[in-house]
Amino acid sequence: MNNILKDISIFLIGMMGAGKTTVGHLLAQELGYSRFFDTDSLIEQLAKGQTINEIFTTVGEETFREWETQVLAELSTYKKTVISTGGGIVLRQKNWSYLRHGLIVWLDVSVELLIERLTEDNTRPLLKDVDLKKKLQTLLEQRQSLYNQADLRITVQPQETPEQVTKRILEAIPSVLKQPAIPPSYFN
Ligand SMILES: Nc1ncnc2c1ncn2[C@@H]1O[C@H](COP(=O)(O)OP(=O)(O)O)[C@@H](O)[C@H]1O
Numbered sequence: 001m002n003n004i005l006k007d008i009s010i011f012l013i014g015m016m017g018a019g020k021t022t023v024g025h026l027l028a029q030e031l032g033y034s035r036f037f038d039t040d041s042l043i044e045q046l047a048k049g050q051t052i053n054e055i056f057t058t059v060g061e062e063t064f065r066e067w068e069t070q071v072l073a074e075l076s077t078y079k080k081t082v083i084s085t086g087g088g089i090v091l092r093q094k095n096w097s098y099l100r101h102g103l104i105v106w107l108d109v110s111v112e113l114l115i116e117r118l119t120e121d122n123t124r125p126l127l128k129d130v131d132l133k134k135k136l137q138t139l140l141e142q143r144q145s146l147y148n149q150a151d152l153r154i155t156v157q158p159q160e161t162p163e164q165v166t167k168r169i170l171e172a173i174p175s176v177l178k179q180p181a182i183p184p185s186y187f188n
Pocket residue numbers: 014015016017018019020021022023084117160161162165
């Protein structure tokens with residue numbers, strides 16, 4: 001796999017609860033990539049240990065988005081790295097120029113499944129004190145066409161484990177990697 005990937009990095013995108021953070025870890029292991037980063041974790045470090053909830057409360061979403069772009073810009077210079085992003089990374093056009101440094105994989109998960117995963121979760125500020133189903137539907141409507149610009153779309157089924165999702169990503173990667181215009185065998 002690494003031969004085909006040529007050490008390029010992988011960016012996971014998708015809705016909150018899609019499994020980007022969970023699957024990213026596993027994917028890095030399976031690829032033999034020594035580095036895995038989660039943009040939210042790095043932003044929390046940048047904010048001296050504040051949680052994403054606290055960051056939204058203290059500095060607001062706009063500043064969070066600014067930090068998100070800064071972190072992504074830095075990570076985009078890395079090779080051989082798996083990067084799990086926050087669900088809103090697709091919103092800024094500028095972020096796409098950084099995401100395009102690697103292979104972009106969209107974990108596509110139905111709203112029903114997202115609700116199952118996020119009902120008991122209070123770590124996501126945008127989902128606090130809202131009608132969860134309505135909010136997720138609205139966010140997906142706003143973002144779907146953006147997520148769709150990924151190189152690879154993995155539609156996750158309800159019973160699929162993170163390990164199975166990881167395996168499917170690995171199997172699908174070769175289909176989206178550009179073949180060299182002139183095959184290496186031509187030069188033999
Ligand atoms: N394939 C899966 N099957 C069941 N639960 C999952 C799966 N992937 C992730 N989860 C769970 O869903 C929640 C959200 O996962 P997370 O990786 O944080 O998503 P994201 O980073 O995309 O917001 C977590 O509780 C995680 O354990």
